[in-house]
Amino acid sequence: MKNIAILGSTGSIGTQTLAVAREQGDIKVWALTAGKNIDLLEQQIREFGPKLAAVWDEADAARLRLRVKDLPVRIESGMDGLIDAASMPGPDMIVTAIVGMIGLRPTVAAIRAKKDIALANKETLVTAGHLIMPLISEYGVSILPVDSEHSAIFQAINGEAENQVSKILLTASGGPFRGKTRGQLAHIRVEDALCHPNWSMGKKITVDSATMVNKGLEVMEAKWLFGVELGQIQVVVQPQSVIHSMVEFEDGSIIAQLGTPDMRLPIQYALYYPYRRPLSGKRLDFFALGNISFEKPDTDTFEGLALAWRAAGRGGNMPTILNAANERAVAKFLDGKLKFLEITQVIHECMENCHYIEHPSLDEILETEQAVYEWIESRW
Numbered sequence: 136m137k138n139i140a141i142l143g144s145t146g147s148i149g150t151q152t153l154a155v156a157r158e159q160g161d162i163k164v165w166a167l168t169a170g171k172n173i174d175l176l177e178q179q180i181r182e183f184g185p186k187l188a189a190v191w192d193e194a195d196a197a198r199l200r201l202r203v204k205d206l207p208v209r210i211e212s213g214m215d216g217l218i219d220a221a222s223m224p225g226p227d228m229i230v231t232a233i234v235g236m237i238g239l240r241p242t243v244a245a246i247r248a249k250k251d252i253a254l255a256n257k258e259t260l261v262t263a264g265h266l267i268m269p270l271i272s273e274y275g276v277s278i279l280p281v282d283s284e285h286s287a288i289f290q291a292i293n294g295e296a297e298n299q300v301s302k303i304l305l306t307a308s309g310g311p312f313r314g315k316t317r318g319q320l321a322h323i324r325v326e327d328a329l330c331h332p333n334w335s336m337g338k339k340i341t342v343d344s345a346t347m348v349n350k351g352l353e354v355m356e357a358k359w360l361f362g363v364e365l366g367q368i369q370v371v372v373q374p375q376s377v378i379h380s381m382v383e384f385e386d387g388s389i390i391a392q393l394g395t396p397d398m399r400l401p402i403q404y405a406l407y408y409p410y411r412r413p414l415s416g417k418r419l420d421f422f423a424l425g426n427i428s429f430e431k432p433d434t435d436t437f438e439g440l441a442l443a444w445r446a447a448g449r450g451g452n453m454p455t456i457l458n459a460a461n462e463r464a465v466a467k468f469l470d471g472k473l474k475f476l477e478i479t480q481v482i483h484e485c486m487e488n489c490h491y492i493e494h495p496s497l498d499e500i501l502e503t504e505q506a507v508y509e510w511i512e513s514r515w
Contacts, residue, residue: 137406139253140166140185140226142217142241143233145175147337148255148281148398152230153179155403159412166220168233173199180208187223189216217241222248228406230281231256234339235462236455236504239263243497246270253405255281257356262455262500264359278360279405284353285360286401287379287392292361293409295384303357304381304389306373307432310345313374317436323475325468342465343439346478347432348457351443355454358447365447370440372430377419395419438479446486452495452503453486459507460485467515481515 139156143149144167156162164183169176173195180188180203188203189211190196196212203210211219214237221229221241229245230253231238238256245252247270254260259267271278280286284305292300311330312320328345329338343349354368371381379401381391394400395417403414434441439461446457464481467473473481485507492499 137162137228138165138226139228139230139406140164140168140187140220140223140250141230141232142168142220142238142256143170143231144179145169145172146232146234147340148232148402149230150175151398152232152253152402152406153183155399155406155414156183158415159403162406163225165225166223168217168220171195173202177202180206184208186225187211187216187220189213189220214240218244221245221250226250228253230402230406231259232281234258234337236262236458236501239497239500242267243270246274246276249274249276251277251279253279253281253402254285254360255402257282257352258458260356260359261352261458262452262504263497264355265450265494266497266500268359277408279408280356280360281398281401281405282353282356283396283398283401284380285357286404288357288361288382290392290404291380291382291390295382295390299385300361300363300382301367301385301387302383303361303363303368304371304383304391305350305353305357305368306371306376306378306380307347307350308344308376309372309374309430309432310347310437312345312437313372313430313433315436317476320436320476321474325471328468328475338469339462339465342468342478343461345475346439346461347434347437348439348443348461348479348482350432351440351447352458354443355447365444370432372432373427374430375424375427377424377427393419439482442479442482442486449491450493452490452492452500455495455500455503456485456489456491456507457482459504460489460511463508463511464515467511473515477515481511484514485510 166187168189193212222244228251376396446453460482464478
């Protein structure tokens with residue numbers, strides 16, 4: 136029996152994690168957390184019977200308590216609720232499917248409670264990898280990647296501990312606007328940016344894929360997860376999203392992980408590692424596929440990737456500045472308050488103007504986030 140808690144159970148990764156639990160039948164869900172979708176959260180509580188559930192606002196928590204008063208579940212709210220869900224007795228693994236830097240403190244709490252981490256919250260390592268990875272070692276827990284690309288790398292190096300990694304080839308689909316010019320991107324609508332050709336994801340991550348900021352965040356995450364230098368990571372556009380990433384070893388051999396674009400696969404691999412389980416769904420048909428193609432990323436058109444490389448190279452709190460600026464800019468784009476190309480403009484201006492800290496503490500990382508938000512609101 137697997138015992139888990141899910142932070143962000145109503146989002147894309149959270150719902151697919153529960154789909155895996157539903158199919159496998161031997162996963163006990165101890166806690167669920169959500170933002171505001173109490174309708175779906177109530178359904179999940181009734182199906183999976185967690186001991187604890189949490190939402191962000193206390194007003195939503197009060198409404199949820201009334202709805203599930205017939206069930207033996209404790210309802211909490213706010214950051215305290217997230218931290219309780221992450222550190223409560225019972226689960227041995229926490230699925231961090233929550234989006235944004237809000238996941239940072241609960242992840243730290245989970246590690247200190249000696250829970251393994253199934254990591255889908257990339258902001259955790261992007262902004263605080265220098266703090267998280269030493270904590271992982273100190274508390275003797277595992278961090279298992281859920282992102283398809285990082286799962287692919289993890290699978291490729293499994294069993295290769297004695298062999299030297301030369302290069303990580305991080306694949307990207309190129310997003311919905313691959314091949315377009317900046318002129319063509321000037322009048323992109325929200326609905327255009329949310330039409331990813333291969334993957335079904337939440338709105339924020341789908342927009343990040345369209346700007347290629349997402350791939351930049353994954354570069355930073357890969358650096359910490361796999362202990363490599365930035366110069367050992369190469370982004371390769373692979374439009375079919377069949378090769379999920381590759382690893383080149385020092386002898387020139389390259390191992391790739393392939394499969395259909397289905398997030399349940401990396402989720403299930405993280406939950407049951409080192410074992411594989413049967414999984415329903417479409418299988419990769421090479422005859423139907425016909426070919427697999429590769430391209431260089433266009434960092435002139437998609438500045439988000441170039442900005443992320445720059446932030447990663449500077450280090451300190453610069454990745455936090457980039458990440459926070461992107462979060463707020465994407466939210467404004469989704470609300471119709473920014474144009475598509477203004478997302479990276481906001482990021483660039485924040486990186487130029489916000490206070491740099493070389494070795495930020497956890498509190499300084501969170502203070503940086505708020506400072507970036509305030510800077511954006513004062514100018515945009």
